[in-house]
Amino acid sequence: MSVEIREIPLVEPGAGPYDIAAGPDGALWLTLVHGGGIARRGADGAVRTYPLDPPGGRPLIITAGPDDALWFTRSGDDKIGRISLDGAQRTIALPTGTGPGGIAAGPDGALWYTGMTSDTIGRLDTDGAVSTFPLPVTGGLASMITAGADDALWFTLHQANAIGRIDLDGRVTLHPLPTPDAGPVGITLGGDGAIWFVEIAAGQLGRITPDGRISELPLPDRAARPHAIVAEPAGGVWFTEWGANRIGHLDPAGRIDGYDLPTPESEPHGITVTPNGIWAALETGALAHLTRTPTPA
Numbered sequence: 001m002s003v004e005i006r007e008i009p010l011v012e013p014g015a016g017p018y019d020i021a022a023g024p025d026g027a028l029w030l031t032l033v034h035g036g037g038i039a040r041r042g043a044d045g046a047v048r049t050y051p052l053d054p055p056g057g058r059p060l061i062i063t064a065g066p067d068d069a070l071w072f073t074r075s076g077d078d079k080i081g082r083i084s085l086d087g088a089q090r091t092i093a094l095p096t097g098t099g100p101g102g103i104a105a106g107p108d109g110a111l112w113y114t115g116m117t118s119d120t121i122g123r124l125d126t127d128g129a130v131s132t133f134p135l136p137v138t139g140g141l142a143s144m145i146t147a148g149a150d151d152a153l154w155f156t157l158h159q160a161n162a163i164g165r166i167d168l169d170g171r172v173t174l175h176p177l178p179t180p181d182a183g184p185v186g187i188t189l190g191g192d193g194a195i196w197f198v199e200i201a202a203g204q205l206g207r208i209t210p211d212g213r214i215s216e217l218p219l220p221d222r223a224a225r226p227h228a229i230v231a232e233p234a235g236g237v238w239f240t241e242w243g244a245n246r247i248g249h250l251d252p253a254g255r256i257d258g259y260d261l262p263t264p265e266s267e268p269h270g271i272t273v274t275p276n277g278i279w280a281a282l283e284t285g286a287l288a289h290l291t292r293t294p295t296p297a
Contacts, residue, residue: 017281019270031059073100102144114142156184186228198226240268
């Protein structure tokens with residue numbers, strides 16, 4: 001299998017595309033962390049940007065919700081935003097000091113998010129009702145979150161060096177990582193039913209089974225600083241390597257490959273998989289698009 005990688009301009013440099021999600025409309029939706037807005041790139045390549053309404057805060061992580069809309073966290077002003085497919089927005093205020101980070105759709109039809117500065121996990125109904133659950137740590141920096149295959153949510157605790165699990169009743173279990181100061185960040189449900197995550201400070205991938213067994217896989221470049229991770233239907237995972245300016249891939253057999261970005265210091269962050277390839281958000285204001293073709297026999 002050969003991989004072609006190209007960069008596609010999206011917005012002006014400095015707007016800072018950070019996270020990316022595939023929407024129910026077949027478009028790509030991105031947070032502009034420095035530009036104060038949301039960008040949409042349609043299947044036809046047309047790009048439209050939507051300033052935050054109301055302004056304030058910085059859009060951080062975005063996900064497709066259960067209601068044909070996109071939901072995103074607003075770092076700095078303690079809000080969750082919702083943007084419909086026509087660009088209309090509304091916001092839900094969170095408790096002061098929450099510091100929302102990651103967000104994901106849960107198996108219960110609600111949105112679940114991390115409170116980075118409050119040591120909490122939050123649950124948000126699509127009608128705007130908010131519930132919060134305290135974590136048994138102080139300064140743990142709950143970062144990214146994903147739905148598991150076990151009717152629970154799994155999340156990374158960057159400073160507490162652990163993976164957390166919260167069930168739909170709010171019961172929390174923490175799983176310390178074997179490697180000290182590994183710095184877990186991105187997390188995703190793998191095609192094998194396990195949870196996969198990256199360890200940005202240790203230069204490793206991690207895997208945790210539903211019963212809490214953890215394994216770690218060092219990357220060839222331990223200074224790669226892996227950041228975001230996403231599973232693909234074929235069973236592998238793709239991840240961004242912020243420090244190495246590369247997109248990495250782990251296949252189901254355990255082989256790791258990396259694909260260098262054409263532009264130096266692109267700072268790849270969020271990543272998603274769609275039927276027409278792999279897409280990553282670049283700090284340079286561009287998208288990286290990876291497509292695969294079978295290698296001739």
